[in-house]
Amino acid sequence: MRRLGLTIAAAVLAAGLGGCGKSDANKAGEGAAATASSQPGGSAATEPAALSEDEKKALLASFPAPYNAADISNGETQFGLCRSCHTINAGGTNMTGPNLHGVFGKKAGANNPDYKYSDAIKAATFTWDLPHLDQWLADPKGFLPGTKMTFAGVKDANDRRDLVAYVAMETGYKPK
Numbered sequence: 001m002r003r004l005g006l007t008i009a010a011a012v013l014a015a016g017l018g019g020c021g022k023s024d025a026n027k028a029g030e031g032a033a034a035t036a037s038s039q040p041g042g043s044a045a046t047e048p049a050a051l052s053e054d055e056k057k058a059l060l061a062s063f064p065a066p067y068n069a070a071d072i073s074n075g076e077t078q079f080g081l082c083r084s085c086h087t088i089n090a091g092g093t094n095m096t097g098p099n100l101h102g103v104f105g106k107k108a109g110a111n112n113p114d115y116k117y118s119d120a121i122k123a124a125t126f127t128w129d130l131p132h133l134d135q136w137l138a139d140p141k142g143f144l145p146g147t148k149m150t151f152a153g154v155k156d157a158n159d160r161r162d163l164v165a166y167v168a169m170e171t172g173y174k175p176k
């Protein structure tokens, strides 16, 4: 599935070369290294172990309402709408849109210094949280005129709730 063997081999190789394994993958230096090797899973060695089902349930329950009632598997299905433009894993590459890992708690248009954001999103002053993502996904261009995210939006509020919770869970969001 999804070139797992290749990813592991790359991670082992990277670790063997001494480039990995000590610092946060989101720091600028490591990010540049991950981009240079263009390996979406290149920072696997620094990622925390995948959460167990029980840990995922506990994390979901700690989300603010209504996201704590989300159907994560529907959220994952909905994220199929985003995959052509976005990676979500730690150290994932920027594609048409920026990698989304670690986006919550960051100012809009600031999560990926390597990515060429539009002037519109760079000028925005809000910080990503679950309700902001929800509003953005309802109507990206209405929410932020001038954005270069050409995506029509997700109209169904329950689908959006599920999608926002899935993105939160996969990008390392922790409720305060």
Ligand code: HEC
Residues within 6 Å of the ligand: 078, 079, 081, 082, 083, 084, 085, 086, 096, 097, 098, 100, 103, 107, 108, 109, 110, 111, 112, 116, 117, 118, 119, 120, 121, 133, 137, 146, 147, 148, 149, 150, 151, 154, 163, 167
């Ligand atoms: C056709 C490509 C495309 C699709 C599909 C798409 N996006 Fe985007 N997305 C972009 C682009 C391009 C940007 C950069 C916007 C800018 O610079 O104005 C962006 C920006 C974002 C941002 C802001 C990131 C930041 O660092 O501030 C978020 C969050 C986001 N998208 C989430 C999503 C989600 C969730 C979906 C699926 C429902 C989605 N996008 C679908 C292209 C896309």
